[in-house]
Amino acid sequence: MDLETGWIASAIAAAVLLLAIASTVHALLHRRETGATIAWVGLIVLLPLGGSVLYWLFGINRIRRRARSLREGHMPTSPERPSPAVDPDLRRRWRGLLGSGDALSPFPTRSGNRVTPLFDGDQAFAAMLQAIDGAQSHIVLATYIFDSDRVGRHFAERLRAARERGVAIRVLIDGMGARYSRRSMITQLRRLDVRCAAFLPVVMPRSLVAFNLRNHRKLLVTDGVMAFTGGMNIRRGHCRSDPGRHPVQDLHFQIEGPVVEQLQRVFHEDWAFSTGEALPEADWIPAEPAACGTAVCRGLPDGPDEDFEVLPFTLMAALAEAREQVTVVTPYFLPDVGLLSALKTTALRGVQVDLLLPARSNLRFVDWASNPLHEELVERGCRIWLTPPPFNHSKLMVIDTGWVLFGSANWDPRSLRLNFEFNLECYDGDLGRDLTGWTEALCRRSHRLTLSEVRARSVASRLRDGAARLLTPYL
16 A cells, blocks of 8 residues: 555545544434434444444434424414313313423314214225315315325325315325335326425435435315324225225224314425415414314324424323323334333323234334333233234324324334324313223233233344344334
């Protein structure tokens, strides 16, 4: 090696070292989660160049600044409509949760709502299509996946028919979720003259900085008076009558009443973020949606920007409020240390804690990473139920049959830290009892995991699961 080559090699080594030091310093100063910080720093130390590049691409939340600039004047708040007084009995029973919601959410509680659970795609899609067919003024639709299968094409045709009768339509599909379809539904909707946009389109390499920051929300609002949200994407697998090769059990909900305005405002914000178009409130949001039920509800938008950590704090507040029973249904279960401690503490207080998890999800690596958590939870009194096929993609939490949380979020790092999610909290005893009955029936069809079973897992399985667990911050 000549002198010039040696100088070049030394300069490259010095540059890599400086990059690794800068990446480590940035992670120590700006990463808030200890586990994720350790994982990133460890990766940078082991692979100074590769680890640093990965950190700057995936470990930094660059979307917050962009979101703030686009949100100016378009925040999903309604200060002109203050929160109505909550029934004193409700306030006494749920004081802590109501207070945390007031502090965390940009929205107030709204009374006078009706919430109807829809237990599969046949029910949900029929109700959604009926709402689209009945729309007179406008339709907004946001989804993670809008597949180009027979269900997706059916929705597209009904949207086209609504547009032809003069209904204003806006459709927002996540840029990564759009990649699940063989044929782009964004392109097909535009060919049908339906206004459609992608949330953070995946265009390499520019999109790498926001590759992990996805819009996982599922929202449909028609005429500002009827809304749908929950866990269902628009695709064939949710329908029991025609599930195709990959059947999925899921929950969705139909919402009517004043809280519908909050779903509409969340869509407006996402649409402005993605397109720069501000939808005028006078044309898109009714002056005051009519009361039609007894549920007290509040929207809980969550994301890696201004609404950061709304969901994990809400979950912990709900666990602290529980007196008798906690039921959690989630397809992916990778909670952080704080949530794990809250679950165990709740069970130790004598509250019945039921966790309904798929016996096998569609992401085996996530299942492996979740397995090491089972022993400590069961040991402290939590009951884990492994639900049978089809894969249960439902997202639900019920506290003492009186408080219900549902929406798009899972109990995993993506939903808790990275994704843009939307959940709805409902104070409604009738709804809580109906959903508790549904979860109890699901438990009867499921297998309860015992401590002896967990401890009897083979060494090979434990090693595999432990290795997968180390990668939780990246899952």
